[in-house]
Amino acid sequence: IQAVVQKKELLSPDICRLLIEPANLFEYHPGQFINVRRDDGLIRSYSLASVPDEDYFLEIHVRRMQNGEMSNWIFDDLGEGDEITIQGPEGASYYQADTLQESLLLVGTGTGLAPLIGIARDALYKGHTGDIHLFHGGRSESDIYWHDNLLELCNEFPNFFYNASISGHDPVPGMLYGRVHKVAFSLFDNLSDWRIYLAGLPEMVRAGQIAAERLGAKPEYIFTDPFQCKDLRKEET
Numbered sequence: 517i518q519a520v521v522q523k524k525e526l527l528s529p530d531i532c533r534l535l536i537e538p539a540n541l542f543e544y545h546p547g548q549f550i551n552v553r554r555d556d557g558l559i560r561s562y563s564l565a566s567v568p569d570e571d572y573f574l575e576i577h578v579r580r581m582q583n584g585e586m587s588n589w590i591f592d593d594l595g596e597g598d599e600i601t602i603q604g605p606e607g608a609s610y611y612q613a614d615t616l617q618e619s620l621l622l623v624g625t626g627t628g629l630a631p632l633i634g635i636a637r638d639a640l641y642k643g644h645t646g647d648i649h650l651f652h653g654g655r656s657e658s659d660i661y662w663h664d665n666l667l668e669l670c671n672e673f674p675n676f677f678y679n680a681s682i683s684g685h686d687p688v689p690g691m692l693y694g695r696v697h698k699v700a701f702s703l704f705d706n707l708s709d710w711r712i713y714l715a716g717l718p719e720m721v722r723a724g725q726i727a728a729e730r731l732g733a734k735p736e737y738i739f740t741d742p743f744q745c746k747d748l749r750k751e752e753t
Contacts, residue, residue: 517542519602521594522573527661530580531627532591535573538602544568545610546634547713547741550576551603552586560586563631563715563741564605567638574602577630577661607631609713609739611638615646619710622650623700623724628716629662631741635713640673649677653696653720655684660691696720701727708732715741 523535544550549563566575581587594600609631620639622632629652636650654660659682666678681692681699692699697720704710712733714724721742728738 517602519600521596521598521600524596528658531661532578534576534578537573544605546638547610547631548605548607550605553601553603558586565630565633567634567641570641577627579627607741609741611635613642615711616644617646619646620648621710622713623697625653625696625716625720626659628743631715632713633662640676647675647677651679651681651696651700653681653683657682657688697724697727701731704731706732712738716743718742718744
């Protein structure tokens with residue numbers, strides 16, 4: 517499907533937000549992902565932070581990767597008004613509307629936050645009554661790029677709880693300290709009746725799966741979105 521970039525903005529020095537308008541009707545679940553295709557055939561996948569009943573545009577968050585072919589092109593060359601091709605949606609990690617009363621635990625690193633934003637907002641706007649706990653992790657404060665928006669969501673919905681966790685050397689006031697999955701799962705004793713959503717670094721997603729199952733979460737209620745990246749960070753010699 518052809519689409520137009522309607523807005524491009526930096527959320528942090530290395531994270532870019534794109535609002536995309538498809539040329540045709542595009543049905544999706546928040547938390548699914550799309551494939552963005554460049555004219556030369558290069559394709560990368562990005563999860564959706566938008567909610568179709570609330571947002572007119574598709575929203576994706578892109579982290580600039582060192583030597584990243586697609587991310588550097590998006591940051592340096594792609595502009596508002598430019599056309600791109602998108603494919604999808606794909607993925608099974610999204611909110612199930614038949615779980616209004618169940619508690620949800622969402623844990624993400626980096627731009628793994630994007631699909632969790634979509635899932636949380638989708639649940640809240642559909643009248644979810646169970647508690648929703650979202651944890652976002654990064655190495656430094658600049659990685660926590662949607663902090664104020666999520667605090668505002670806490671003020672709007674009393675059953676939504678948000679925490680940021682920093683794993684670098686310097687703790688940040690108002691944020692937790694440590695690797696986000698270890699911090700998140702240490703705060704709960706029993707997850708047997710919970711739905712778990714994990715997104716971001718594959719190592720975190722796998723560790724989160726193990727931790728969730730140890731606390732009683734049913735494997736079929738653990739939804740994952742690991743961000744597999746092509747290793748382009750090493751300079752060619």
